[in-house]
Amino acid sequence: MNQVLRQHAEVQYAEELAALAKTDDKPRPPGWKLSPWAVTEYLMGGRAGKLEITPKYIGNRRLIEIAVATLATDRALLLYGVPGTAKSWVSEHLAAAIAGDSTLLIQGTAGTSEEAVRYGWNYAKLLAEGPSRAALVESPLVRAMQDGKIARLEELTRIPSDVQDTLITILSEKTLPIPELSTEVQAVKGFNLIATANNKDRGVNELSSALKRRFNTVVLPTPDTLEEEVEIVSRRVESLGKALELPGEKPALEEIRRVVTVFRELRDGVTADGKTKLKSPSGTLSTAEAISVVGQGMALAGHFGDGSLKAADIASGLVGAIVKDPVQDRVVYLEYLETVVKERPGWKDLYRACREVV
Structure with a gap:
């Protein structure tokens, strides 16, 4: 059956x-x-x-x-x-x-x-x-x-x-x-x-x-804090992975946190530390879309990688979620990559992966 x-x-x-x-x-x-x-x-x-x-x-x-x-x-x-x-x-x-x-x-x-x-x-x-x-x-x-x-x-x-x-x-x-x-x-x-x-x-x-x-x-508002949104995405992705029987490991919390951070900063128009103002893309960048990005990354890691979710696995999903308008949103995204992602400690791998697919 x-x-x-x-x-x-x-x-x-x-x-x-x-x-x-x-x-x-x-x-x-x-x-x-x-x-x-x-x-x-x-x-x-x-x-x-x-x-x-x-x-x-x-x-x-x-x-x-x-x-x-x-x-x-x-x-x-x-x-x-x-x-x-x-x-x-x-x-x-x-x-x-x-x-x-x-x-x-x-x-x-x-x-x-x-x-x-x-x-x-x-x-x-x-x-x-x-x-x-x-x-x-x-x-x-x-x-x-x-x-x-x-x-x-x-x-x-x-x-x-x-x-x-x-x-x-x-x-x-x-x-x-x-x-x-x-x-x-x-x-x-x-x-x-x-x-x-x-x-x-x-x-x-x-x-x-x-x-x-x-x-x-x-x-129903968007999640108040980063940790709250990370928990939502983590729980839903874990459930999704079981339902779809995706191969590979449970995604590392740090990769989920990076996806959610990108979404929240672009959605709010300011970096998490409040120091840099950002342009927001035309899409909503909702929690549901963050779940989709991580879920797609799990599928890539499980079927085409070693099963461990990495920056390269989430990069294409980020582009698809953020760049809805191929002209306007691409400019916003590239500016974010160059001014925020490139300069953030520990995010060089994500910067390189995103630049390859944007």
Whole structure:
């Protein structure tokens, strides 16, 4: 039997969720698998009996507590922030811990239709039998309403404004009318919605004021410190390496720290010591992209090197992540290499490797 490349959170962390459920003696909202306290422990890390709960989110615990508390009310949750701040990751794990099911997902795009959010029709049955419940094609949102689960909607602000507003009745009345059948779908206790949006899409399809009022917004920031971001990248890369069965050693923490330092300095427009101002490239240089750079480096080291991650293995990934605009970003990157990387003690190998591929 073929192995799944990426398991859903509720499958991958089934042991942790079961252990938390067994030891969880705190009040649970209707329809929830765990209490709000246990959901937060699952995301932030802790212990359940003798089992260690691995942290899924490294950052401000209060933000996760606010997100969980929101979902325990009748308000929907909007996770907002720059690309790569783990909005989708947090959304998936919240749904897994609360409902035991993170698969009720709608991917928002410019082409997302009203049917994808509400419901559509099986036209073969519709023509053969006329309008009926059997001919109805339910969206993940409708299934979440009926089963009392959490629906997830990715990239809300990429969806056309008129389609966004189909959510208003659902979120305010907890009901979805089906006028073609003279009936409605009423939400079962436990239902709620987690949406994500990134600030790079500001001005694409702004939310109406009526829809904004239906959401409580939690902004997920970039990691506060270098060490915090290094820990996030290290944990995710280790998990990625196991899932993809990449050959080679676990990447040295020092190489991860160098990648994260490059990303943070270019992102912030200043060196870590605050002495040199820098130009920033056009990309976001998110934590997710840093994970990708190190993951690609692991693959190069494992398949084409001696298994040990070196500067040459991460150099090409750095170029791909930083130089999005071949003219403007290349100038910024070259200036950074010459003024910062070349002069930094212990970074000569990275400088030479990056100059070879830029």
